[in-house]
Amino acid sequence: xxxxxxxxxxxxxxxxxxxxxxxxxxxxxxxxxxxxxxxxxxxxxxxxxxxxxxxxxxxxxxxxxxxxxxxxxxxxxxxxxxxxxxxxxxxxxxxxxxxxxxxxxxxxxxxxxxxxxxxxxxxxxxxxxxxxxxxxxxxxxxxxxxxxxxxxxxxxxxxxxxxxxxxxxxxxxxxxxxxxxxxxxxxxxxxxxxxxxxxxxxxxxxxxxxxxxxxxxxxxxxxxxxxxxxxxxxxxxxxxxxxxxxxxxxxxxxxxxxxxxxxxxxxxxxxxxxxxxxxxxxxxxxxxxxxxxxxxxxxxxxxxxxxxxxxxxxxxxxxxxxxxxxxxxxxxxxxxxxxxxx
Numbered sequence: 614x615x616x617x618x619x620x621x622x623x624x625x626x627x628x629x630x631x632x633x634x635x636x637x638x639x640x641x642x643x644x645x646x647x648x649x650x651x652x653x654x655x656x657x658x659x660x661x662x663x664x665x666x667x668x669x670x671x672x673x674x675x676x677x678x679x680x681x682x683x684x685x686x687x688x689x690x691x692x693x694x695x696x697x698x699x700x701x702x703x704x705x706x707x708x709x710x711x712x713x714x715x716x717x718x719x720x721x722x723x724x725x726x727x728x729x730x731x732x733x734x735x736x737x738x739x740x741x742x743x744x745x746x747x748x749x750x751x752x753x754x755x756x757x758x759x760x761x762x763x764x765x766x767x768x769x770x771x772x773x774x775x776x777x778x779x780x781x782x783x784x785x786x787x788x789x790x791x792x793x794x795x796x797x798x799x800x801x802x803x804x805x806x807x808x809x810x811x812x813x814x815x816x817x818x819x820x821x822x823x824x825x826x827x828x829x830x831x832x833x834x835x836x837x838x839x840x841x842x843x844x845x846x847x848x849x850x851x852x853x854x855x856x857x858x859x860x861x862x863x864x865x866x867x868x869x870x871x872x873x874x875x876x877x878x879x880x881x882x883x884x885x886x887x888x889x890x891x892x893x894x895x896x897x898x899x900x901x902x903x904x905x906x907x908x909x910x911x912x913x914x915x916x917x918x919x920x921x922x923x924x925x926x927x928x929x930x931x932x933x934x935x936x937x938x939x940x941x942x943x944x945x946x947x948x949x950x951x952x953x954x955x
Contacts, residue, residue, distance in 0.1 A: 687892025694721040695857040697817045700758035704751040716820035718885040727785040729884030734783035774924035784924045801914045802893035814876040815857045816885025872896045875907040
């Protein structure tokens with residue numbers, strides 16, 4: 614009986630264990646089903662779309678950073694091809710003598726060719742006072758027009774290659790030297806600029822005065838009292854201090870032939886290149902509106918192409934002259950003059 618009772622107890626124990634295992638398994642299945650239900654109803658929404666958006670945004674930020682970095686390098690590279698233009702002219706045939714100097718900016722746009730404003734190449738253009746003298750028989754005479762390039766201690770002579778019949782643009786020819794042959798022409802943009810585009814302007818605002826102001830302290834103390842003339846410009850060039858300033862902004866409006874932007878400028882900035890983020894020329898700095906911080910005016914690069922073609926044909930037809938002195942007569946329009954009277 615003892616053995617029989619022990620077997621029966623053992624069988625009952627095994628049955629109990631079997632039911633326990635069954636119950637545990639059932640509870641496990643129910644727990645899994647419950648977890649699935651909970652996951653279905655309480656899991657966060659699918660993140661595949663969000664992850665894709667984050668990835669795209671990260672790529673856009675990286676592209677913008679690359680563009681900004683490339684833009685800074687492009688602007689710095691372009692500075693070597695942007696010249697400070699200085700000249701002196703007078704109006705002959707007047708009872709009272711008239712003599713003035715001009716300060717502006719120009720940039721290499723093709724081998725041996727410099728783009729600028731017409732009122733820099735022909736300082737009397739758009740000058741109402743001079744226009745009166747011209748109507749009375751006076752003749753404008755350009756005594757001197759030279760370009761100082763960054764890195765060169767010597768100026769190079771300029772002469773007119775082509776001027777716009779309508780508009781404030783000109784192309785100048787500069788003499789070929791060992792230095793100028795190494796200058797890189799800036800690329801004209803093929804794309805039409807749009808409102809909101811980022812731009813930078815390379816120029817010489819305030820001319821010699823501006824360059825002296827940003828020179829090292831010892832140079833500033835010595836040159837700050839010097840006049841704004843060729844001698845002071847020559848000293849700056851000898852010290853490798855002829856360097857254009859860069860200002861930045863955005864395009865506020867675009868018409869067929871003009872740009873308006875908020876990159877600041879001043880007298881002496883006329884003729885500087887307006888660059889896009891790729892370092893391409895989208896315009897030529899021309900004027901500014903007093904009292905309006907967003908009122909800097911430029912001429913679209915597309916307007917420059919016909920002048921380049923004209924200058925190219927002229928170079929094939931006529932050998933380049935080396936004289937920087939020439940007379941001329943021009944029309945009159947409303948522009949910001951870069952000249953300063955003596």
